[in-house]
Amino acid sequence: MTTETAPSGITATGEKVKVQELSVWGALQANMRDYGLMLALILIMLFFQYFTNGVLFKPVNLTNIILQNSYIIVMALGMLLVIVAGHIDLSVGSVSGFVGALAAMLMVGWRFPPELAFLANPFVAGAICIVVGAVIGAAQGYLIAYHKIPSFIVTLAGMLIFKGLSLAILAGKSVGPFPAEFQLLSAGFIPDLIGPTTLVAASEGVQPLVLHTTSLVIAIIGVVAMIGFAIHGRSRRKARGYESEPFGLFVAKNLVIAAIVLFFGYMLASYRGLPNVLVVMALLIALFVFITKRMTFGRRIYALGGNLKAAALSGIKTERLTFYVFAIMGALAALAGMIYAARLNSATPKAGQGLELDVIASVFIGGASALGGVGAVAGAVIGAFIMGVMNNGMSIMGVNIDWQQMIKGIVLLAAVFFDLYNKNKA
Amino acid sequence: MSETILEMRGITKTFPGVKALQDVNLDVREAEIHAIVGENGAGKSTLMKVLSGVYPAGSYDGQIVYKGQEQHFKSIRDSEHVGIVIIHQELALVPLLSIAENIFLGNEQAKAGIVDWDETRDGARKLLSMVGLKEDPDTLVTNIGVGKQQLVEIAKALSKEVKLLILDEPTASLSEKDSAALLDLLVEFRRQGITSILISHKLNEISKVADRITVIRDGRTIETMNKEQISEDRIITSMVGRSLDDRYPGRTPQIGEVVFEVKNWSVYHPQHRDRQVIKNIDINIRKGEVVGIAGLMGSGRTEFAMSLFGKSYGQKISGEVFLHGKKVDTSSVGKAVSHGIAYATEDRKTYGLNLIDHIKHNTTLANLAGVSKFGVIDDMAEMDVANDYRKRTNIRSSSVYQVTGNLSGGNQQKVVLSKWLFANPEVLILDEPTRGIDVGAKYEIYTIINQLAAQGKAILVISSEMPELLGITDRLYVMNEGRMVGEMPTAEASQEKIMRAIVRAEGKAS
Ligand SMILES: Nc1ncnc2c1ncn2[C@@H]1O[C@H](COP(=O)(O)OP(=O)(O)OP(=O)(O)O)[C@@H](O)[C@H]1O
Ligand SMILES: [Mg+2]
Numbered sequence: 001m002t003t004e005t006a007p008s009g010i011t012a013t014g015e016k017v018k019v020q021e022l023s024v025w026g027a028l029q030a031n032m033r034d035y036g037l038m039l040a041l042i043l044i045m046l047f048f049q050y051f052t053n054g055v056l057f058k059p060v061n062l063t064n065i066i067l068q069n070s071y072i073i074v075m076a077l078g079m080l081l082v083i084v085a086g087h088i089d090l091s092v093g094s095v096s097g098f099v100g101a102l103a104a105m106l107m108v109g110w111r112f113p114p115e116l117a118f119l120a121n122p123f124v125a126g127a128i129c130i131v132v133g134a135v136i137g138a139a140q141g142y143l144i145a146y147h148k149i150p151s152f153i154v155t156l157a158g159m160l161i162f163k164g165l166s167l168a169i170l171a172g173k174s175v176g177p178f179p180a181e182f183q184l185l186s187a188g189f190i191p192d193l194i195g196p197t198t199l200v201a202a203s204e205g206v207q208p209l210v211l212h213t214t215s216l217v218i219a220i221i222g223v224v225a226m227i228g229f230a231i232h233g234r235s236r237r238k239a240r241g242y243e244s245e246p247f248g249l250f251v252a253k254n255l256v257i258a259a260i261v262l263f264f265g266y267m268l269a270s271y272r273g274l275p276n277v278l279v280v281m282a283l284l285i286a287l288f289v290f291i292t293k294r295m296t297f298g299r300r301i302y303a304l305g306g307n308l309k310a311a312a313l314s315g316i317k318t319e320r321l322t323f324y325v326f327a328i329m330g331a332l333a334a335l336a337g338m339i340y341a342a343r344l345n346s347a348t349p350k351a352g353q354g355l356e357l358d359v360i361a362s363v364f365i366g367g368a369s370a371l372g373g374v375g376a377v378a379g380a381v382i383g384a385f386i387m388g389v390m391n392n393g394m395s396i397m398g399v400n401i402d403w404q405q406m407i408k409g410i411v412l413l414a415a416v417f418f419d420l421y422n423k424n425k426a
Numbered sequence: 427m428s429e430t431i432l433e434m435r436g437i438t439k440t441f442p443g444v445k446a447l448q449d450v451n452l453d454v455r456e457a458e459i460h461a462i463v464g465e466n467g468a469g470k471s472t473l474m475k476v477l478s479g480v481y482p483a484g485s486y487d488g489q490i491v492y493k494g495q496e497q498h499f500k501s502i503r504d505s506e507h508v509g510i511v512i513i514h515q516e517l518a519l520v521p522l523l524s525i526a527e528n529i530f531l532g533n534e535q536a537k538a539g540i541v542d543w544d545e546t547r548d549g550a551r552k553l554l555s556m557v558g559l560k561e562d563p564d565t566l567v568t569n570i571g572v573g574k575q576q577l578v579e580i581a582k583a584l585s586k587e588v589k590l591l592i593l594d595e596p597t598a599s600l601s602e603k604d605s606a607a608l609l610d611l612l613v614e615f616r617r618q619g620i621t622s623i624l625i626s627h628k629l630n631e632i633s634k635v636a637d638r639i640t641v642i643r644d645g646r647t648i649e650t651m652n653k654e655q656i657s658e659d660r661i662i663t664s665m666v667g668r669s670l671d672d673r674y675p676g677r678t679p680q681i682g683e684v685v686f687e688v689k690n691w692s693v694y695h696p697q698h699r700d701r702q703v704i705k706n707i708d709i710n711i712r713k714g715e716v717v718g719i720a721g722l723m724g725s726g727r728t729e730f731a732m733s734l735f736g737k738s739y740g741q742k743i744s745g746e747v748f749l750h751g752k753k754v755d756t757s758s759v760g761k762a763v764s765h766g767i768a769y770a771t772e773d774r775k776t777y778g779l780n781l782i783d784h785i786k787h788n789t790t791l792a793n794l795a796g797v798s799k800f801g802v803i804d805d806m807a808e809m810d811v812a813n814d815y816r817k818r819t820n821i822r823s824s825s826v827y828q829v830t831g832n833l834s835g836g837n838q839q840k841v842v843l844s845k846w847l848f849a850n851p852e853v854l855i856l857d858e859p860t861r862g863i864d865v866g867a868k869y870e871i872y873t874i875i876n877q878l879a880a881q882g883k884a885i886l887v888i889s890s891e892m893p894e895l896l897g898i899t900d901r902l903y904v905m906n907e908g909r910m911v912g913e914m915p916t917a918e919a920s921q922e923k924i925m926r927a928i929v930r931a932e933g934k935a936s
Contacts, residue, residue: 242809296794296801303791306780313738313777314792314845315763373782 024246032422033367037382040415044386048393055396056389059271062264067186067343069388070277071096071336073381075359076366077288078329080380083363084292085325086305086372087144087151090356091158095136095330096337097352098162103129103338104175104347107182122182130334136162137330138323145322159356167349176346185280186343189273190215211266212273219265219274222282223258230254277339284332288377301325305372361408362387365415386411431456431621432477432590437488439472439481441832443824446472447486448645454590457619459612461632463665464642465864466836467822470625471515473642474592478512479505492590509589513579513596515625515835515862516775519567526550526563529582553581557611571724573604580611591615592623595835597631598862599772601723601890609635627836627864629658641665666866674897675869677876681900682713684751685884686767686853691745693733703740704730705908711853711884716875718887718899718916720924726908727888728772731855735769736762749853763792766852770842772861772888774835778842781831785823786812788830788841793849815844820870835862843871847878854878855886860894872898892921906931 028035049056056062075092082089106125118124140158144151177183195213200206234250237243268274292298303311304318312318336355341347366383368375387408394404432454439447447469454460462470475481477490479499490497492508499505502512519528526546535545550563559577567575576596583591593612597605609631612622616637626632632639633656641648641664648664663669693704703726711717719727732739734747736759747756749765756762762769771777779788789812790797797808812826819840823833830841839862846854856875860868875898879885889895895902895916902919904912904927912927 236806240806240809242806294803294805296798296803299787299791299794299803302783303780303787306782307776309777310780311791313735313759313769313771315736315759316791317758317760369782373780 024249027245027249033419034376034378036418037365037367037379037386041382041386041389044389044393048389048396052393052396056393057267059267061392061396062267063271063275065385065388065392066268066275066278066281068392069384070186070275070281071339071343072355072358072362072388073281073384074284074332074336074339075329075355076362076380076384077284077377078325078332079359079363080288080292080366080368080375080377081298081301081325082151082329083360083368083370084305084372084375085301085322086308087322087325088360089140089151089155089326089329090360091136091140091155091162092329092333092336092359093352093355093357094159094162094166095133095333095352096340096355097347097350098136098166098169099129099133099334099337100341100351101166101170101175101347101349102132103182103341104178105169107179108177109170109175122179126182126185126338129338130331133334133337134327134331137333138327140330141323141326144326145319151326163353166347166351170347170349172349174346174348176341176344178342178345182338183342183345184276186275186277186339187345188276190218190276190279192273209270212269215273216265216269218279219262219269223261223265226261227254227258280335285377285381292377297321297324302373305374307373358387359384361412365412367415367419383415386415428456428458430454431493433489433491434473434477435489435491437473437476437486437490439469439476439486443828446645447476450488450642450645450647452640452647453650454621454623455638457616457621458637459616459622459624459635461624461626461636461639462642463626463629463632463639463661465665465822466840466862466867467834468642468665468864469645470642471594471834474512474594474623474625477505478502478510478592480512506586509587510592511583511586511588511590512592513576513583513594515594515598517572517575517579519575519578521568522566524564524566525554525561525570525578525581528567528578529553529563529585531582533585549585550581553584554578556584557581558607571604573600573607573723576600576604576608577611580608588620590621590623592625594625595627595862596624597626597628598835599723599858604723605631627862629661629865632656632661633658643667662865665864670865670869673865673869673893675873675876677880679714679716679879679900680882681715682882684710685713685749686711686886687748687751688734689746689748691730691734692743693729693740694742696740699741703908704733707745707905707908707910709886709903709910711886713882713884714879715901716879716885716887716899718889718895718902719905720889720892720895720902721905722928723890725905727905728857729908730905731769731857731886731888732771734762735759735767735855738769763849763851766850767855768792768846768849768851768853769855770846770857770859772858774838774842778845779830779838782829784827784829785816785821785833785841785844786826789815789826789844789848792845796848796850811848815848818874819844819847820867836864836867839863840867840871843874847874851883853884853886855888857888858890859887860889860891868894892924896921904928904931 045056075096079089079092103125106128107120107122112119140154143149143154192212193214194217195211197211197213199211200209234243300311300316300321303314303316304321308318337352340351362384363375363380364370365386366375366379368380390408390411391404394407430453434450434452437447437450450473452473464470476486479501482500483498520531529550530546535542535549547563554561554563557577557580559574559581561570561574567578596608600608612624613635615622624636636656637653638650639656639661640650641661643665651660659669687710689708691704691707692702695701695703707730721727729739733743734756737743737757738759747754754765756765756767775781786808790808794803797804797811816826821837821840823837830838833841843859860871863871875885887895887899896919899916901915902913903910904924906928909931911931914923
């Protein structure tokens with residue numbers, strides 16, 4: 001028999017309120033998934049940079065990657081909320097196609113009587129489209145939230161319905177081109193308020209290098225703001241004794257991110273500047289990070305997806321919340337539909353089809369759980385870029401579409417497998 | 427003295443950030459009932475998961491010697507293969523399958539993949555009679571109470587030719603009668619040569635049936651007591667490292683006017699429209715008063731409380747709720763909470779916690795307004811709150827960032843409690859607040875209840891442990907089959923009196 005006198009009282013409790021600073025290795029391990037995902041994206045980019053003989057990182061191609069993926073990313077933001085809430089939305093591709101068609105009909109397809117002509121104004125039409133998208137999302141959300149019809153079924157039906165509706169309102173034809181203002185959404189770049197600066201003038205045998213200074217300045221402002229926020233947050237946590245990230249890691253992480261952003265900012269500035277749609281996207285990403293990380297609305301969505309019953313018994317209006325989530329998804333699908341249409345400069349009956357798969361895949365590659373309650377905006381965005389860079393790189397390399405599909409499928413599986421493996425090991 | 431059947435030597439198991447077990451030793455003799463006791467989070471469940479292969483060999487350090495041979499279980503199947511069967515703290519039955527199907531789940535009575543239903547039923551019937559359960563094997567598990575479900579689990583264990591049966595808090599949610607039946611069964615098993623390891627926080631049960639007791643504290647073995655050394659006080663001292671003179675903290679009640687009143691409350695079953703579950707109940711609670719509801723399992727206490735709390739149970743609910751004499755609408759949880767009514771559930775996994783999220787987020791979930799402005803959460807304030815409540819309710823975890831699903835059962839219960847304490851309600855309904863909680867922590871929870879009462883809150887405690895109700899309440903209601911059948915000041919109450927009220931009501935009903 002062992003009789004041992006252990007320290008008296010009930011120990012191992014919350015006596016030490018202060019959070020201990022982790023070792024660099026510990027902090028890396030704790031955030032393994034986030035760093036891993038970022039690293040995967042960088043590796044994939046380097047891989048294609050090499051195998052496309054340097055085409056991938058050409059300013060024109062980087063600009064293309066952003067334009068090609070903007071609508072996926074916009075929808076991935078909404079899809080993240082939907083999936084975290086424990087649902088799925090299969091209709092987003094069709095809804096975006098439908099809204100694109102609606103935009104085309106409003107602006108160029110339908111002949112309005114003079115008193116209604118204002119409807120064809122690109123800004124009015126754009127606003128109408130967003131509202132229509134939100135209403136579509138809300139309608140589906142209503143059935144899901146209040147009538148408890150599984151989201152899989154409601155949105156599967158929605159997918160078919162809006163696929164049909166796009167065909168119907170376009171009468172099976174492509175409609176375009178759009179007014180110039182509308183095209184700016186996808187084809188426009190931040191105008192040069194200052195600059196441009198000519199670094200290397202065009203001369204015999206030398207490529208001219210003109211820098212769109214305004215864009216670069218915006219990128220620099222963005223980076224400075226980001227670092228400012230990071231330092232402010234850290235000092236606040238430090239003051240209360242809640243900081244756990246080692247200082248070295250904090251500096252390294254921010255420097256790396258800043259360097260990457262500046263690098264891409266510079267690349268874009270040396271082509272035509274920041275695309276308008278990138279600015280829209282960046283603002284939306286910032287907004288959604290804020291919603292998910294800092295707002296009660298976001299917190300409640302995680303609780304809802306994590307344990308619906310416990311959330312309801314904590315006073316969360318689970319039905320209304322679900323309803324809002326789908327309405328937001330609808331509005332974002334509408335925006336994506338317009339970006340897509342503006343990019344093609346016409347609405348086609350096939351527009352948007354199958355996009356939902358890329359969107360959903362992005363969110364899962366980004367680490368969201370199919371059971372709900374887990375997922376991050378940053379992950380979804382990186383996930384979307386991973387998909388986007390692969391699409392782009394493989395196209396440049398001339399990989400056949402059949403192979404492309406298979407490879408993307410394998411990457412999705414691998415990402416989710418890696419996640420589960422990590423979780424089980426812990 | 428009989429031989430040693432199992433020896434665990436120097437078991438050490440770490441989770442990221444937590445050393446759950448450190449050099450733990452356990453030896454169990456053939457055909458004994460060996461109890462393991464310890465505070466919440468001491469490592470009891472973890473030790474049993476190591477033993478049964480839930481945590482496979484290699485994920486821990488130390489040796490397991492079973493029947494003289496060192497074992498390296500890679501999975502539960504391996505340990506079952508040699509006759510070690512574990513029944514977990516949370517039951518693992520499939521609700522929509524029949525009793526017979528559950529008993530033979532994963533071990534189907536089948537030839538060439540085709541289930542032999544006659545064999546299955548006969549086998550199940552035989553096993554059910556061994557555990558003394560008189561139920562049709564075709565009954566769905568969801569239609570029988572937890573006590574019976576527990577027996578089905580044991581029948582399932584018997585079907586695997588169990589030699590060493592591990593029960594992790596089997597009686598936590600059983601009525602006294604069911605608990606007694608289960609313990610009798612263990613005694614009967616002992617006679618037949620089956621060894622049992624029993625984990626429980628109910629020290630009276632343990633002192634009654636255990637042959638030896640091993641105490642674990644902070645992930646270490648403290649001692650193993652023999653039959654003649656066993657006494658409740660001795661166990662407590664060993665468990666918490668100091669003696670506990672009183673089980674219930676004293677207080678001088680200061681009771682004011684009626685704060686909360688329910689009149690003529692009736693509720694019907696959520697699926698069966700005609701079955702009235704709650705029948706015309708009237709209750710009231712005064713300022714600073716702790717009121718208890720006594721009753722047997724299934725008397726409708728939880729259903730009553732949940733229907734009050736935002737109609738979270740049942741349908742066709744009628745009746746009135748008054749707060750300070752004014753009628754209030756509690757028809758949604760949000761409304762109930764905004765009137766200052768809170769309900770801390772007995773079922774932490776299903777209704778209490780977001781198990782995939784950490785302590786901090788769970789603590790503030792019912793009162794996000796308390797840590798936010800204009801819908802924006804102040805993360806520093808939230809951190810303060812979470813740390814504060816973690817300390818007050820003595821939650822044992824690596825930090826407030828520990829995922830609640832990884833906490834020990836008792837510590838999960840404390841998180842549920844923290845959540846509702848932070849919501850700062852005026853009327854607090856606590857449903858089995860100390861289920862699965864160790865003696866030391868119980869004392870702390872009673873202290874918190876007393877503090878709340880001293881602040882003038884109205885508190886309603888539902889508990890199946892009568893000594894607890896008698897120890898902490900000012901007034902008692904007795905509930906039976908959906909009716910209030912008795913009311914008495916606690917000072918005049920006793921277990922006999924409560925039972926008499928129940929029996930009298932049953933006599934009237936039949
Ligand atoms: N998967 C896990 N990850 C991290 N920590 C864990 C995990 N499982 C258990 N722990 C920790 O290990 C310790 C021991 O937990 P365990 O469940 O064994 O306690 P217990 O003695 O059974 O307590 P209770 O009486 O409350 O059931 C606790 O501090 C718990 O938080
Ligand atoms: Mg346990």
